[in-house]
Amino acid sequence: MSSNPNAIARVKPSAAKYAQLGFLKIAESACRQHGDKVWIGEDEDAVLLLAGARHIRFFLENESSFHKELDNGASVRRILLGQSLITAREGDEWHLARKLTAPLVNPKSTLLKQGTQLSARWLVDALQDPKKDSMQEICLQWALMCVAQGFVGPTLDPLQLDSLINHFRRIYQQLIVAEPTEDYAALSRHPALVAFREELESMIGPLVTGDGGAKADMLQRFCQALDIEAHPHERERAISMLLGNLVASVDNTGIALLWCLTHLSQHPRFQEQVREESRQGKRDMASAIVKESLRITPVTAFFERNTLCPVEVDGAAIPAGVKVLFSPWLVHRNATYWQEPLSFRPERFLQGRKIAREHFVPFSIGKRNCVGMALALDQLTTAIETLCGHCHFTLSPSTAPAALTPRYGLNVMPRGAVCFTLESVARDTQHDCIA
Numbered sequence: 001m002s003s004n005p006n007a008i009a010r011v012k013p014s015a016a017k018y019a020q021l022g023f024l025k026i027a028e029s030a031c032r033q034h035g036d037k038v039w040i041g042e043d044e045d046a047v048l049l050l051a052g053a054r055h056i057r058f059f060l061e062n063e064s065s066f067h068k069e070l071d072n073g074a075s076v077r078r079i080l081l082g083q084s085l086i087t088a089r090e091g092d093e094w095h096l097a098r099k100l101t102a103p104l105v106n107p108k109s110t111l112l113k114q115g116t117q118l119s120a121r122w123l124v125d126a127l128q129d130p131k132k133d134s135m136q137e138i139c140l141q142w143a144l145m146c147v148a149q150g151f152v153g154p155t156l157d158p159l160q161l162d163s164l165i166n167h168f169r170r171i172y173q174q175l176i177v178a179e180p181t182e183d184y185a186a187l188s189r190h191p192a193l194v195a196f197r198e199e200l201e202s203m204i205g206p207l208v209t210g211d212g213g214a215k216a217d218m219l220q221r222f223c224q225a226l227d228i229e230a231h232p233h234e235r236e237r238a239i240s241m242l243l244g245n246l247v248a249s250v251d252n253t254g255i256a257l258l259w260c261l262t263h264l265s266q267h268p269r270f271q272e273q274v275r276e277e278s279r280q281g282k283r284d285m286a287s288a289i290v291k292e293s294l295r296i297t298p299v300t301a302f303f304e305r306n307t308l309c310p311v312e313v314d315g316a317a318i319p320a321g322v323k324v325l326f327s328p329w330l331v332h333r334n335a336t337y338w339q340e341p342l343s344f345r346p347e348r349f350l351q352g353r354k355i356a357r358e359h360f361v362p363f364s365i366g367k368r369n370c371v372g373m374a375l376a377l378d379q380l381t382t383a384i385e386t387l388c389g390h391c392h393f394t395l396s397p398s399t400a401p402a403a404l405t406p407r408y409g410l411n412v413m414p415r416g417a418v419c420f421t422l423e424s425v426a427r428d429t430q431h432d433c434i435a
Contacts, residue, residue: 008316009034012042024301024329024408027051031330037314047323049302050313051330053337056358056365058313059305059326063366066305066324097241100225101371104150104218105245107378111150111216116379119145120386127391127422135418136258143254146379151246153217155207161246164203168247169410171196204239218242245372252299253376255413257383260293262404263344264384265395265420270346274388275425286385288346290377294362296344299411301329303364328361329412392423 011030018026023040027049030038036052050058059066107113123142141162148158174192187193208223219242226234264270273285302325311318318324333341337359338348349355363370370376387393396419403416 008037008039008048010039010046013040022408024406024412027302027325027327027330036330036334037316047325048313048318049325049327051327051334053331053334053356053358055313056326056331056361060358060366062311065307065309065311067308068305068368098371100222101218101241101245104221105249105372105375107375109150109216112147112375115146115148115150116382119143119379120382123383124387124390127387127393127420128424135261135420136255136413139258139261140250140254142257142383143250143379146253147246147249147375149217151218151242151249152204152207153219156203160203164199165247165250167196167199168243169251172410200239200243204242208235208238218245248370249372249376252370252411253379255299255411256290256294256376257380258413258418259297259299260290260380260384261387261393261420262395262414262418263293263296264289264388265393267344268392268394271388271392274385278385278389283381283385284350285346286388287377287381288349289384290380291349291360291362292344292346295332295338295348295360296342297406297412298328298332298362299413300362300364301406301408301412302327303368326361328364331359331361390425392425393420395419396421 009030011026011034013021013026021029026040030040030049031051036050037055038049038051039046040049041047105112107116119142122145123138126138126142141158144158144162144165148156148161152161171192175187175190178187178190182190204219207219208228209220219238222238222241223235226238228235228238270285270289274283274289277283277285305324305326307318307320307322307324309320331337335341337356357365361369363373363376399419400416403414403418405415406412407415
């Protein structure tokens with residue numbers, strides 16, 4: 001290691017290590033050994049991991065020096081979603097997408113409020129039905145039901161949308177594998193991508209019209225705002241914007257619910273507090289449970305940026321063009337910022353306790369934070385409040401401890417099957433539900 005006190009340590013995990021441990025464990029280990037800033041990877045492919053709260057504060061103060069898109073050419077997300085959701089600079093397509101999307105993901109929206117309430121009641125029924133035994137699929141289906149009608153209207157069956165999202169996940173993984181060996185043009189012509197676009201067009205295409213004035217769903221509002229009747233080329237952008245919002249609203253929120261239930265099942269005393277508050281017309285504890293779950297297991301472990309110009313971090317000079325990872329996961333689990341960080345303590349978020357902005361960032365931070373974070377918090381809180389009102393649930397003894405360890409892929413989820421034992425509050429019934 002260099003004698004320069006400002007030098008940044010570097011770790012170079014082998015391919016076998018990546019396969020064995022995964023990037024999340026490698027990042028945790030690197031920070032334990034070298035502190036909260038470290039290079040990870042070989043020289044030309046290395047990323048700079050900045051895992052301290054002061055780094056998040058630095059990012060906020062110098063956001064104009066960072067750019068979200070890591071590769072301006074061959075980017076799988078750009079190919080799948082177009083420019084709309086991933087171009088970082090204001091004034092570009094992202095700015096328009098953000099402007100159009102923000103009012104349409106308001107939890108007070110009539111359609112979305114209805115979806116949140118109906119899906120919460122559906123969740124109770126699904127978990128009380130012993131035939132429905134996949135918690136992960138139940139949580140993802142719940143998340144889809146929350147937004148389906150508000151995003152595309154009542155025309156499409158949720159099963160069709162679920163099929164489309166599953167196809168998106170498969171294509172994303174296929175293109176990620178192909179990306180290192182193929183250029184942007186080749187990836188754009190990938191046969192699997194062509195098949196996905198055909199499915200997307202067959203499902204969403206017939207719903208696209210320029211007459212959004214009388215319709216409140218997201219797709220038609222996009223079409224109206226982009227005036228696709230006068231500008232037919234904007235049609236693809238409207239569909240891409242819808243798809244990006246749909247996928248993000250289902251995957252991240254659904255897995256966040258799975259983690260909420262996993263934590264809450266191990267701390268049943270909080271369930272009674274939720275029930276008692278609900279009888280009083282309050283839901284402070286339900287909200288605190290959601291936030292504490294997002295703290296200890298944020299589904300977005302890292303958010304990525306690229307340096308647009310040279311910056312200085314902790315006295316170390318970082319050139320332009322460097323890939324940087326900021327880590328909610330590592331900040332949220334750092335004892336410097338959180339007392340007993342691995343303990344599940346929802347009271348951290350009660351009684352008006354002030355939490356530093358850079359200490360709690362489950363939805364990223366800055367201009368590119370999650371546009372639907374208020375909606376997601378409302379959906380999760382409503383689900384927890386409703387479920388606790390109907391069920392007692394605990395972690396089943398059959399659940400292997402290793403199942404609860406995190407696995408980092410598209411997001412952070414439990415590594416294995418999780419089994420809950422549910423008992424109805426109103427009826428003397430009990431059964432297991434397996435994730």
